[in-house]
Each structure stands twice: as C-alpha cells, then as structure tokens.
Amino acid sequence: MKFIEPISMKRLINLVKNKFFLVTMAFLVWMIFFDKNDLFSQYEYRRQVNKLKQERDFYKKEIDQVTKELDELTSNPQKLEKFAREKYLMKKDNEDVYVIVHEKKEK
Structure with missing residues (x-):
C-alpha cells in the first residue's frame, strides 16, 4: 500500500x-x-436585513388586521357601536357603564 x-x-x-x-x-x-465590506460587516448587515424583514412582515399583518377592522366598522353600524362601547367606554344617555377590572393574583 x-x-x-x-x-x-x-x-x-x-x-x-x-x-x-x-x-x-x-x-x-x-x-x-x-x-x-469585510465578513463581520456583512454578517451584521445580514442580521439587520433579517430583523427588518421580520418587522416588515409584522407591520404588514397589523395593517391588514386594522384595515379589515376599519372596513367592518364603516360598513356595519352594530360593529361600530360595539367598538365605541368597548374601546372608548361610550354610552347612550339613559345608560350606566360599569367597568370590571380583574386583579391579577400573585403567587
């Protein structure tokens, strides 16, 4: 061999x-x-790009969700009333609103 x-x-x-x-x-x-444009800089740039892509995807999802809610609110008066009552605690003149806050139990 x-x-x-x-x-x-x-x-x-x-x-x-x-x-x-x-x-x-x-x-x-x-x-x-x-x-x-050394290797270390390229690595950092790649990391930043990936982070920005994740943020872009998150904000696209949020925009889609908000747009959907806006379409529902502008087209449906019952949804608009429910939204105003829940988010902004609005009420009719002859109503009382009670807000119930649940306390978190500490262990």
Missing part, C-alpha cells in the same frame, strides 16, 4: 516565496478583515 507523502518543507517554502501566492493571500486577508 502506497501512502501519499505530505508536502515537503522545500515545496512549502517555495509556495510561500511565490509572488502570486503571497498576493492572493494578502488580498484574502485584506478582504476578510480590513475592507469596508
């Missing part, structure tokens, strides 16, 4: 002395660590 010989020391030194190898390594180090 024949084993593959590891890279000899002479070959490694020749590789390190090669100007193309040195330029390529310098370029890679520069791009990874020192450039304006």
Whole structure:
C-alpha cells in the first residue's frame, strides 16, 4: 500500500516565496478583515436585513388586521357601536357603564 507523502518543507517554502501566492493571500486577508465590506460587516448587515424583514412582515399583518377592522366598522353600524362601547367606554344617555377590572393574583 502506497501512502501519499505530505508536502515537503522545500515545496512549502517555495509556495510561500511565490509572488502570486503571497498576493492572493494578502488580498484574502485584506478582504476578510480590513475592507469596508469585510465578513463581520456583512454578517451584521445580514442580521439587520433579517430583523427588518421580520418587522416588515409584522407591520404588514397589523395593517391588514386594522384595515379589515376599519372596513367592518364603516360598513356595519352594530360593529361600530360595539367598538365605541368597548374601546372608548361610550354610552347612550339613559345608560350606566360599569367597568370590571380583574386583579391579577400573585403567587
């Protein structure tokens, strides 16, 4: 059985002395660590984009929900009256309103 010989020391030194190898390594180090758009910045930008996408989706859902409620309130007088009574505690002239607040029990 024949084993593959590891890279000899002479070959490694020749590789390190090669100007193309040195330029390529310098370029890679520069791009990874020192450039304006280095890997760390790209990671942070990607995280921000994902966070903003989540916020966008949340607000789209909220807008859809509010638009649906608005359509219901403008088209149905009973819904409008119920909304005014529940949210703004409005009442008719001959009515009394009682607000019941449930206390949270501490453990």
